[in-house]
Amino acid sequence: MHQIYDTCAPKKPTNLSINSDLLEIARSLSLNLSATLGIALAEQVRAEQCAQWQRENAGTIQAYNQYVEENDTFGDDERTLCPVPSYIDTESLFSPPKTL
Numbered sequence: 001m002h003q004i005y006d007t008c009a010p011k012k013p014t015n016l017s018i019n020s021d022l023l024e025i026a027r028s029l030s031l032n033l034s035a036t037l038g039i040a041l042a043e044q045v046r047a048e049q050c051a052q053w054q055r056e057n058a059g060t061i062q063a064y065n066q067y068v069e070e071n072d073t074f075g076d077d078e079r080t081l082c083p084v085p086s087y088i089d090t091e092s093l094f095s096p097p098k099t100l
Contacts, residue, residue, distance in 0.1 A: 004046050
């Protein structure tokens with residue numbers, strides 16, 4: 001997965017407040033608080049960046065969806081799942097072989 005930040009950047013000490021009960025439970029489970037916060041924060045940043053991109057591009061997305069609804073997409077008339085050419089005898093193709 002593409003990283004949204006420089007994973008090799010130096011760490012910076014930060015003061016923050018955490019629910020004391022939650023902190024004690026995390027410590028009793030020997031959780032790495034820095035790593036856990038880093039993972040959770042990266043997920044939150046990624047989600048917010050995605051939401052921001054969607055907000056910024058909502059008009060374009062709506063216009064494209066409307067265009068597709070009105071005009072279809074390129075090649076819609078040509079697309080088939082598994083075309084069988086008309087010269088193939090599908091009766092014999094899908095019938096069990098005849099015994100001699």
